[in-house]
Amino acid sequence: xxxxxxxxxxxxxxxxxxxxxxxxxxxxxxxxxxxxxxxxxxxxxxxxxxxxxxxxxxxxxxxxxxxxxxxxxxxxxxxxxxxxxxxxxxxxxxxxxxxxxxxxxxxxxxxxxxxxxxxxxxxxxxxxxxxxxxxxxxxxxxxxxxxxxxxxxxxxxxxxxxxxxxx
Amino acid sequence: xxxxxxxxxxxxxxxxxxxxxxxxxxxxxxxxxxxxxxxxxxxxxxxxxxxxxxxxxxxxxxxxxxxxxxxxxxxxxxxxxxxxxxxxxxxxxxxxxxxxxxxxxxxxxxxxxxxxxxxxxxxxxxxxxxxxxxxxxxxxxxxxxxxxxxxxxxxxxxxxxxxxxxx
Amino acid sequence: xxxxxxxxxxxxxxxxxxxxxxxxxxxxxxxxxxxxxxxxxxxxxxxxxxxxxxxxxxxxxxxxxxxxxxxxxxxxxxxxxxxxxxxxxxxxxxxxxxxxxxxxxxxxxxxxxxxxxxxxxxxxxxxxxxxxxxxxxxxxxxxxxxxxxxxxxxxxxxxxxxxxxxx
Numbered sequence: 001x002x003x004x005x006x007x008x009x010x011x012x013x014x015x016x017x018x019x020x021x022x023x024x025x026x027x028x029x030x031x032x033x034x035x036x037x038x039x040x041x042x043x044x045x046x047x048x049x050x051x052x053x054x055x056x057x058x059x060x061x062x063x064x065x066x067x068x069x070x071x072x073x074x075x076x077x078x079x080x081x082x083x084x085x086x087x088x089x090x091x092x093x094x095x096x097x098x099x100x101x102x103x104x105x106x107x108x109x110x111x112x113x114x115x116x117x118x119x120x121x122x123x124x125x126x127x128x129x130x131x132x133x134x135x136x137x138x139x140x141x142x143x144x145x146x147x148x149x150x151x152x153x154x155x156x157x158x159x160x161x162x163x164x165x166x167x
Numbered sequence: 168x169x170x171x172x173x174x175x176x177x178x179x180x181x182x183x184x185x186x187x188x189x190x191x192x193x194x195x196x197x198x199x200x201x202x203x204x205x206x207x208x209x210x211x212x213x214x215x216x217x218x219x220x221x222x223x224x225x226x227x228x229x230x231x232x233x234x235x236x237x238x239x240x241x242x243x244x245x246x247x248x249x250x251x252x253x254x255x256x257x258x259x260x261x262x263x264x265x266x267x268x269x270x271x272x273x274x275x276x277x278x279x280x281x282x283x284x285x286x287x288x289x290x291x292x293x294x295x296x297x298x299x300x301x302x303x304x305x306x307x308x309x310x311x312x313x314x315x316x317x318x319x320x321x322x323x324x325x326x327x328x329x330x331x332x333x334x
Numbered sequence: 335x336x337x338x339x340x341x342x343x344x345x346x347x348x349x350x351x352x353x354x355x356x357x358x359x360x361x362x363x364x365x366x367x368x369x370x371x372x373x374x375x376x377x378x379x380x381x382x383x384x385x386x387x388x389x390x391x392x393x394x395x396x397x398x399x400x401x402x403x404x405x406x407x408x409x410x411x412x413x414x415x416x417x418x419x420x421x422x423x424x425x426x427x428x429x430x431x432x433x434x435x436x437x438x439x440x441x442x443x444x445x446x447x448x449x450x451x452x453x454x455x456x457x458x459x460x461x462x463x464x465x466x467x468x469x470x471x472x473x474x475x476x477x478x479x480x481x482x483x484x485x486x487x488x489x490x491x492x493x494x495x496x497x498x499x500x501x
Contacts, residue, residue, distance in 0.1 A: 008327055010292065011458030012476020042466070120327075124178030125344065126293020126460020127301045132209070134461045142179020146328035157326050159491045159500045160342055160454075161480035166326045175494055177459065287494075291345030293460020294468045299376070309346020313495035324493050333493045 003115040006148050008122055009158030015119050016050060016082055018156060018163050023117040026078035028057040033071070033079055035087035037064045050082070064090045068101070068108040071116060078115050084148065085121035085141055092137060102144050106151060118152075120145050170282040173315050175289055176325030182286050183217060183249055185323060185330050190284040193245035195224040200238070200246055202254040204231045217249070231257045235268070235275040238283065245282050251315065252288035252308055259304060269311050273318060285319075287312050337449040340482050342456055343492030349453050350384060350416055352490060352497050357451040360412035362391040367405070367413055369421040371398045384416070398424045402435070402442040405450060412449050418482065419455035419475055426471060436478050440485060452486075454479050 007019040023030050032054060038044040051060070059077075063070035067087050071079060081087075091098045109116060122145075124138045149155045155167035174186040190197050199221060205211045218227070226244075230237035234254050238246060248254075258265045276283060289312075291305045316322045322334035341353040357364050366388060372378045385394070393411075397404035401421050405413060415421075425432045443450060456479075458472045483489045489501035 006327060009459075010456060010476065011462070012473050012480070013458060014480050042469075122177060122292075122326075122459040123461050124180060124459070125176075125289040125291070125456075127290050127296050127305055128178070129461050135209075138461055139179050142177065142327075146179070146181050149327035149329055155327055155329055157331070159456075160340060160476075160483035160489055162483055162489055162500050164331070164491070164498070164500050166329050166331050173494060289344060289459075289493075291347060292343075292456040292458070294457050294463050294472055295345070302376075306346050309344065309494075313346070313348050316494035316496055322494055322496055324498070331498070333496050333498050 002110050002112045004109050004112070004148070004152045005115070005117040005154040005156065006120060006145070006152045007117065007156045007158060008120045008145055010122050010125075013158040014161030015121075015158045017053075017161070018158050019080055019082065019117045019119045020054065022156075023078050023080040023115075024057060026115045029059055030057060030078040030080060031074045032058045032060045033063050033067065033074065033081045034060055035064050035067065035081065035083060035090065037086075037090060063087075065094060065096065068104045071108050071112060075112050075114050079117070081116065081118040083119035083121060084144055085123065088141055088144055089137065092140065098140050098144075102147055106147050109148070109151060118148055120148070169277050169279045171276050171279070171315070171319045172282065172284040172321040172323065173287060173312070173319045174284065174323045174325060175287045175312055177289050177292075180325040181328030182288075182325045184220075184328070185325055186247055186249065186284045186286045187221065189323070190245050190247040190282075191224060193282045196226055197224060197245040197247060198241045199225045199227045200230050200234070200241065200248045201227055202231050202234065202248065202250060202257065204253075204257060230254075232261060232263065235271045238275050238279060242279050242281050246284070248283065248285040250286040250288060251311055252290065255308055255311055256304065259307065265307050265311075269314055273314050276315070276318060285315055287315070336444050336446045338443050338446070338482070338486045339449070339451040339488040339490065340454060340479070340486045341451065341490045341492060341497075342454045342479055344456050344459075347492040348495030349455075349492045351387070351495070352492055353414055353416065353451045353453045354388065356490075357412050357414040357449075358391060360449045364392055364412040364414060365408045366392045366394045367397050367401070367408065367415045368394055369398050369401065369415065369417060369424065371420075371424060397421075399428060399430065402438045405442050405446060409446050409448050413451070415450065415452040417453035417455060418478055419457065422475055422478055423471065426474065432474050432478075436481055440481050443482070443485060452482055454482070
């Protein structure tokens with residue numbers, strides 16, 4: 001039976017660390033499904049920092065867009081998806097239908113045998129952005145979080161590096 | 168005795184859905200007090216989407232500015248105010264004294280016989296806006312939330328569509 | 335044995351009021367360690383408002399940058415640091431090494447005999463800022479919050495003026 005965990009929170013709230021620890025509780029080795037694309041130095045530095053923290057218990061898969069396929073192919077070990085927000089950003093920048101991709105993700109999650117921990121970002125608690133694209137993005141990010149949270153067995157809100165149990 | 172519920176959260180956090188369900192628990196038909204003004208297509212689309220989700224259990228009143236009066240006139244059935252943040256925005260754009268309007272709201276809420284569920288937005292958890300008006304708005308929004316929460320019997324923080332009980 | 339409390343939350347979430355009440359529970363008179371600098375009228379008005387709310391139970395120290403020293407020198411009474419986010423901003427604007435200052439803060443907190451309550455801001459739950467400096471600031475603010483929260487005995491997340499216990 002499918003088991004998924006959503007870990008959400010703001011920037012630098014300790015989401016990834018909480019999610020990594022939770023994922024390894026399900027067993028090791030685990031699979032790290034990275035959605036980040038190294039477009040620039042800032043992002044490359046952040047990816048390198050995340051990789052350095054993870055040890056040999058992890059096998060890394062890159063899935064900037066084809067997340068549902070990566071999940072389907074990697075079933076059999078606990079998976080960590082880090083993160084949904086970058087995946088959504090990649091989808092929208094590439095002109096994909098993010099609603100269809102989100103529905104496909106939910107459908108694939110429901111069929112997984114091994115647990116999946118998904119990291120996501122809270123981006124909707126600031127002032128309404130003046131930029132229409134930024135508004136569309138934060139609306140989509142909020143909806144994706146709701147869809148994943150609805151089916152998840154656990155939902156954790158990270159505050160200052162600490163887990164606050166929501167579900 | 169007055170009974171009010173505040174449902175707060177970020178954009179697309181499922182606030183309205185949680186608030187609608189809580190309101191109907193108090194009884195039906197209920198009154199939906201809409202503070203949105205359909206200035207542009209984006210807002211019209213959002214209002215239409217919200218209306219389509221609500222069924223025949225709801226009677227809708229529009230109160231973009233005169234919220235206290237709308238509450239006083241509609242007492243006798245459960246009310247849902249959606250949302251305080253748009254109401255505050257309408258007040259400030261029209262040059263009204265939002266502090267006086269906020270105090271009037273609190274005073275009217277204290278006299279209501281039927282329950283009132285109020286939806287509000289978290290807008291103060293991003294980077295400090297460079298725009299002075301945006302800073303004034305987020306300060307006012309935070310204070311209105313505090314005033315309503317102080318007198319409320321229940322306060323719910325919506326995270327990824329799920330309710331987190333604060334009070 | 336050192337005892338510290340972190341109170342975090344968005345703008346106008348009632349953080350300072352919650353932190354002041356918690357600090358006075360440890361005893362009075364208490365020491366208010368202010369990190370704000372009165373650069374402009376808006377900030378002067380906010381500082382004056384905060385001071386007017388505090389009564390004679392407080393002695394005020396100004397420490398816009400030298401926070402660790404101010405803590406070391408004021409040990410012997412409960413202290414309230416308001417707030418870490420402005421302190422970090424002062425550090426970064428003055429070109430200081432904020433990581434070293436953060437580590438120094440954590441080390442000094444561990445040696446305090448009297449309790450310390452620290453106020454901080456959530457700034458990472460909005461859309462990713464376009465400005466690189468703003469991104470660096472919100473990353474640093476998030477890390478400082480994590481460091482302080484990890485060693486704290488209590489962590490409180492303020493929502494609409496109400497405390498949500500995280501630790």
